Amino acid sequence: MSILVIAEHDNATLKASTRNTLTAALKLGSTVEVLVAGHNCQAAAQAAAVLAGVAKVKVADAASLAEGFAENLAALVVSMAAGYTHILAPATTYGKNFLPRVAALLDVAQISEISAVVDANTFIRPIYAGNALATVESSDGVKVITVRTTAFDAATDGGSAGIESVGAPADLGCTSLVGRELSVSERPELGAAKVIVSGGRGLGNGDNYQQVLAPLADKLGAALGASRAAVDAGFVPNDYQVGQTGKVVAPQLYIAIGISGAIQHLAGMKDSKVIVAINKDADAPIFQVADYGLVGDLFEVVPQLTAAL
Amino acid sequence: MSLKILVPIKRVVDYNVKVRVKADNSGVDLANVKMSMNPFDEIAVEEAVRLKEAGVAAEVVAVTCGVTACQETLRAAMAMGADRAILVETDVELQPLAVAKLLKAVCEKEQPGLVVCGKQAIDDDANQTGQMLAALQGWPQATFASKVVIADSKATVTREVDGGLETIAVTLPAVISTDLRLNEPRYATLPNIMKAKKKPLDVLAAASLGVDIAPRLATRSVNEPPKRSAGIRVGDVAQLVDKLKNEAKVI
Ligand SMILES: Cc1cc2nc3c(=O)[nH]c(=O)nc-3n(C[C@H](O)[C@H](O)[C@H](O)COP(=O)(O)OP(=O)(O)OC[C@H]3O[C@@H](n4cnc5c(N)ncnc54)[C@H](O)[C@@H]3O)c2cc1C
Numbered sequence: 415m416s417i418l419v420i421a422e423h424d425n426a427t428l429k430a431s432t433r434n435t436l437t438a439a440l441k442l443g444s445t446v447e448v449l450v451a452g453h454n455c456q457a458a459a460q461a462a463a464v465l466a467g468v469a470k471v472k473v474a475d476a477a478s479l480a481e482g483f484a485e486n487l488a489a490l491v492v493s494m495a496a497g498y499t500h501i502l503a504p505a506t507t508y509g510k511n512f513l514p515r516v517a518a519l520l521d522v523a524q525i526s527e528i529s530a531v532v533d534a535n536t537f538i539r540p541i542y543a544g545n546a547l548a549t550v551e552s553s554d555g556v557k558v559i560t561v562r563t564t565a566f567d568a569a570t571d572g573g574s575a576g577i578e579s580v581g582a583p584a585d586l587g588c589t590s591l592v593g594r595e596l597s598v599s600e601r602p603e604l605g606a607a608k609v610i611v612s613g614g615r616g617l618g619n620g621d622n623y624q625q626v627l628a629p630l631a632d633k634l635g636a637a638l639g640a641s642r643a644a645v646d647a648g649f650v651p652n653d654y655q656v657g658q659t660g661k662v663v664a665p666q667l668y669i670a671i672g673i674s675g676a677i678q679h680l681a682g683m684k685d686s687k688v689i690v691a692i693n694k695d696a697d698a699p700i701f702q703v704a705d706y707g708l709v710g711d712l713f714e715v716v717p718q719l720t721a722a723l
Numbered sequence: 724m725s726l727k728i729l730v731p732i733k734r735v736v737d738y739n740v741k742v743r744v745k746a747d748n749s750g751v752d753l754a755n756v757k758m759s760m761n762p763f764d765e766i767a768v769e770e771a772v773r774l775k776e777a778g779v780a781a782e783v784v785a786v787t788c789g790v791t792a793c794q795e796t797l798r799a800a801m802a803m804g805a806d807r808a809i810l811v812e813t814d815v816e817l818q819p820l821a822v823a824k825l826l827k828a829v830c831e832k833e834q835p836g837l838v839v840c841g842k843q844a845i846d847d848d849a850n851q852t853g854q855m856l857a858a859l860q861g862w863p864q865a866t867f868a869s870k871v872v873i874a875d876s877k878a879t880v881t882r883e884v885d886g887g888l889e890t891i892a893v894t895l896p897a898v899i900s901t902d903l904r905l906n907e908p909r910y911a912t913l914p915n916i917m918k919a920k921k922k923p924l925d926v927l928a929a930a931s932l933g934v935d936i937a938p939r940l941a942t943r944s945v946n947e948p949p950k951r952s953a954g955i956r957v958g959d960v961a962q963l964v965d966k967l968k969n970e971a972k973v974i
């Protein structure tokens with residue numbers, strides 16, 4: 415019996431989340447296979463084959479899988495589920511989208527966003543915006559799991575697995591792509607960044623956000639993040655949102671600027687190694703989790719900080 | 724237009740409450756805690772009601788699965804504009820797969836053309852039920868919606884994804900799950916709260932729907948996350964830079 419990891423990729427390269435998911439899978443057993451489902455995705459399959467610990471890569475290459483739509487992807491995974499004890503995907507919008515369909519079609523629970531593996535049947539997962547950690551045990555025949563990527567190290571290269579083709583089921587034809595507006599940025603990916611500079615409502619508007627935070631992020635080689643309030647107000651796009659219902663991050667250094675520290679925001683960043691808070695309100699809850707707090711007006715302090723680096 | 728929209732809603736701990744783990748580690752303490760409609764479900768109700776107001780939908784039916792007290796959440800949905808409501812009543816602890824199965828049974832009775840649910844319940848943070856319902860129905864899904872347009876038996880939905888935005892078209896019937904930017908839910912007015920009291924609310928016993936709702940996951944314990952304690956206040960930028968360089972060694 416083996417464990418199946420479903421790779422997140424863009425056909426050419428693997429997303430970092432695949433590496434974290436693999437690390438979680440390797441805690442469950444030693445025979446871990448990776449499924450690369452996509453179109454013209456041989457390069458991604460090659461990248462999966464050299465990950466340390468992978469026993470085999472299965473590639474499903476079909477036009478119906480090109481856009482990663484949940485319906486076709488779930489049908490594929492269900493068609494090949496027999497023989498696996500665990501099926502894992504990252505708890506990113508990619509994994510969260512299709513994996514519950516797999517679980518429902520297999521008539522098993524999905525164990526969402528695990529942050530630790532206790533044993534092959536027992537997992538820890540955050541609930542209530544991370545204010546509690548539940549230890550849950552599954553009695554299902556196959557465990558269908560999404561993985562909190564920040565809770566597991568990234569698997570490294572060093573393997574040389576064989577690559578095998580698998581057929582894709584017929585296109586369900588119910589979904590079509592209209593368009594994508596993907597953020598293009600030279601900066602590191604939020605989920606994998608070592609340093610994050612994050613801004614909230616205190617920035618006032620999108621221009622301020624860019625003028626004040628971008629130079630600091632440039633100096634630090636950091637990714638930019640935001641609170642929900644900053645996204646709702648249109649300062650930055652939706653994919654900047656850190657929190658319970660946005661992205662969960664755990665960089666070496668998280669600098670929260672003009673962010674009050676609501677529980678929903680803390681849920682997404684409180685596992686960062688070092689937290690810095692800059693806020694003019696000395697009573698802001700963010701200071702309760704900050705390693706270094708600086709009370710002051712961000713419009714004065716942040717340019718000073720940028721200059722001092 | 725004859726589109727019927729079913730809106731599954733969940734009664735959860737209010738988002739302002741910071742829950743506490745029980746001393747015996749069996750769960751979180753929900754005694755005397757304020758309960759509200761899951762915020763994503765308010766967004767779902769709002770969207771469905773707007774589609775009705777725009778003449779796109781004919782009827783909005785709110786449904787919840789849970790204990791008797793969930794009736795108040797259904798009344799709240801009707802005060803926002805849902806036409807009627809269904810409580811699938813049970814005292815059993817419901818997990819997402821069980822809810823999806825109950826909702827499937829309701830879909831078979833009601834034959835909606837569209838289901839609009841929340842992307843995530845803020846108590847279990849599962850983010851599963853809508854996708855599971857769509858799979859069980861053999862329907863397409865459009866999760867994490869920030870814009871919905873219904874025309875020509877299709878839903879064109881802009882989705883909030885990790886890399887930005889993605890717009891897809893799905894055939895109806897379908898399940899749409901809401902994200903934060905889809906709309907801003909209205910507050911119920913007093914006259915509408917009064918009106919909601921007279922709207923129909925049907926109660927179905929979960930047991931009468933003939934589906935297996937037994938939990939699949941057993942909770943062994945619930946614990947406090949590691950506490951993060953407040954560090955120090957620095958007096959100025961120079962001190963901050965010094966600490967980051969020489970104490971934390973992160974820059
Ligand atoms: C269902 C749901 C899901 C949610 N999900 C998320 C989520 O995933 N992520 C998230 O972040 N939030 C989320 N929220 C929202 C959350 O509850 C807060 O509303 C939000 O985090 C507040 O953002 P903020 O800190 O930027 O704004 P505010 O709370 O308004 O704080 C702004 C801060 O800026 C400071 N400030 C203002 N001017 C200056 C200045 N010149 N210099 C220095 N400081 C200044 C103020 O003192 C204040 O502390 C969610 C809410 C709900 C209901």
Ligand SMILES: Nc1ncnc2c1ncn2[C@@H]1O[C@H](COP(=O)(O)O)[C@@H](O)[C@H]1O
Pocket residue numbers: 730731732733761763764767786787788789817819822839840841842843844845847848849850851852853
């Ligand atoms: N008990 C329930 N009754 C009705 N709808 C529910 C219930 N639980 C979850 N849902 C719906 O499914 C969505 C996602 O919930 P979850 O999968 O638990 O995160 C919620 O936002 C609701 O729309």
